[in-house]
Amino acid sequence: MNTQLLVQLLINGLVVGTLYGVVAMSFVLIYKASQVVNFAQGELLLIGAWVCWWLLTKYQVPFYLGMPITLVFMFVFGIAIQVVILRPMIGEPIISVIMVTIALSTVFSAMMKWMFGVNLQPFPRVFNTQNVNVLGLQVQTVYLMSLAVSLAMIVGMAWFFRLSKYGLAMRATAFNQQVAQSLGISVKSVFAMAWAISATVSAVAGVVVAVVNGVSAGLSAYGVKVFPAAILGGLDSVGGAVLGGIIIGLLENVAHFVDSEYLHWGNLYEIAPFYALIIILMIKPYGLFGTKDIERV
Amino acid sequence: MLEVRDLHAYYGKSHILQGVDMHIDAGEVVSLLGRNGVGRSTTVKAIMGEVPPQGSIWFKGADIAGLPSYRIAHLGLGYVPEHRDIFPGLTVRQNLMLGIKDPRRAGKWRLEDMLEMFPNLAARADTAAGVLSGGEKQMLTICRTLMGDPELVMIDEPTEGLAPLIVQQVGDLIAEIARRGVAILLVEQKLSIAMRISHRLYVMGHGRIVFEGTPAELKANAAVRQEWLEV
Ligand SMILES: Nc1ncnc2c1ncn2[C@@H]1O[C@H](COP(=O)(O)OP(=O)(O)OP(=O)(O)O)[C@@H](O)[C@H]1O
Numbered sequence A: 001m002n003t004q005l006l007v008q009l010l011i012n013g014l015v016v017g018t019l020y021g022v023v024a025m026s027f028v029l030i031y032k033a034s035q036v037v038n039f040a041q042g043e044l045l046l047i048g049a050w051v052c053w054w055l056l057t058k059y060q061v062p063f064y065l066g067m068p069i070t071l072v073f074m075f076v077f078g079i080a081i082q083v084v085i086l087r088p089m090i091g092e093p094i095i096s097v098i099m100v101t102i103a104l105s106t107v108f109s110a111m112m113k114w115m116f117g118v119n120l121q122p123f124p125r126v127f128n129t130q131n132v133n134v135l136g137l138q139v140q141t142v143y144l145m146s147l148a149v150s151l152a153m154i155v156g157m158a159w160f161f162r163l164s165k166y167g168l169a170m171r172a173t174a175f176n177q178q179v180a181q182s183l184g185i186s187v188k189s190v191f192a193m194a195w196a197i198s199a200t201v202s203a204v205a206g207v208v209v210a211v212v213n214g215v216s217a218g219l220s221a222y223g224v225k226v227f228p229a230a231i232l233g234g235l236d237s238v239g240g241a242v243l244g245g246i247i248i249g250l251l252e253n254v255a256h257f258v259d260s261e262y263l264h265w266g267n268l269y270e271i272a273p274f275y276a277l278i279i280i281l282m283i284k285p286y287g288l289f290g291t292k293d294i295e296r297v
Numbered sequence B: 001m002l003e004v005r006d007l008h009a010y011y012g013k014s015h016i017l018q019g020v021d022m023h024i025d026a027g028e029v030v031s032l033l034g035r036n037g038v039g040r041s042t043t044v045k046a047i048m049g050e051v052p053p054q055g056s057i058w059f060k061g062a063d064i065a066g067l068p069s070y071r072i073a074h075l076g077l078g079y080v081p082e083h084r085d086i087f088p089g090l091t092v093r094q095n096l097m098l099g100i101k102d103p104r105r106a107g108k109w110r111l112e113d114m115l116e117m118f119p120n121l122a123a124r125a126d127t128a129a130g131v132l133s134g135g136e137k138q139m140l141t142i143c144r145t146l147m148g149d150p151e152l153v154m155i156d157e158p159t160e161g162l163a164p165l166i167v168q169q170v171g172d173l174i175a176e177i178a179r180r181g182v183a184i185l186l187v188e189q190k191l192s193i194a195m196r197i198s199h200r201l202y203v204m205g206h207g208r209i210v211f212e213g214t215p216a217e218l219k220a221n222a223a224v225r226q227e228w229l230e231v
């Protein structure tokens, strides 16, 4: 057995999986607040990555400025999506809103292709050193950065939902809109805030992926991975989404290992997470951490 | 402080409120009594904007009829709905924090005071509120609304289904609210607490106010009690 490859793939899985977890978390945020399944999550990553890339390459903005500008832009962009496109649909069935997010996903991805082309664009170098030594293992700097950023996002989100006024308001709104409103919470601004934060967090993930792999339309594929991750975690559990993401990341890489060493089927790592998802849902129909009332989905 | 004139409300085609008139002054304790289904909850819901109201509702000189309820809450009108709707997944402390409308302003009620007043809540401050008993949930919903520092609080059937000892405690809390100068509109079916703490009472029947007066006047009026209150 090729142990070195296995270790390398497991680290890979952990790093990518944590990133999936972050994206899944931002997806769950919208779902939890408004029961909307956002099919345009991957495009939010893509837009964030392109905006940052554009600032850095076209205007030579340094990364430490380009990144915050991107995040502010995405925050406002998230609010704009909610206010301009989704708010007029309040009172319509949830399924119509979900259809609209599918449309948004198509429109955004077409727009990105039109504006930035279809080719992979390398991201400007952010770090000077390529590799660092961690416990005798050579690890790419960007991998460490990815893991650190993901963990920071996760801790930040945990803080947000436990202790911040907006985070609590979001959970209260998710549970009972009428009671939340009678306590002075504006449901409209809670929804707008959910989209704003979700878009911002997704953009962080998008930029991280871009720094590692460059930017291309393929980046929005991360949006597809949130489904198994979030469903695995139970759709309405933020912690579950993170764990779901890590599991999917590890599964992919273990499948890749098994495939390349023994089976040679070629694409096992792409489908393995979905098989695992089906099996887990057969055992635990509400996901690992879900509550019963998401049955209607 | 609150002035309701010719208030009508409908659920679909059924005409539930058929011209309700009432008023509450600053610091006053007023009860709204009546049998099941006469429209007491609908009255407070219409005032709060949860049921579309027709007619005029003035609060502190502003016309609030039809405003969204979060705006009404920010004007200083507190509402404790029936059924003790706490947020079960949140801790007791988080439930209380949600009631705070303006963290910069110190109001009449502080979180620490609340926990001191209710040792049962303090002991479970950091556990999920879903595990509380009915009486504790009722205290929590009232305290949660008080955290927003309302000038008038409408409390819908706080004693329904509670044991006599707990009813007593709810009564004490309501008396404490009044003592701190907050006006109260208490919706009740039982007469006990209402008679004890109210300055004035309204009796409702079939979507209208059928009696208005002091506890002593209601006590003296056997006809009203027989026709509209006693079962
Ligand atoms: N959501 C609703 N849809 C349709 N009808 C309703 C609704 N809520 C209440 N009603 C009806 O409106 C009438 C008044 O209801 P309301 O809740 O105001 O009564 P109440 O005086 O508070 O009495 P109680 O709380 O004891 O039921 C009742 O006949 C009730 O059946």
Ligand SMILES: [Mg+2]
Pocket: B040, B041, B042, B082, B156, B157
């Ligand atoms: Mg009622």
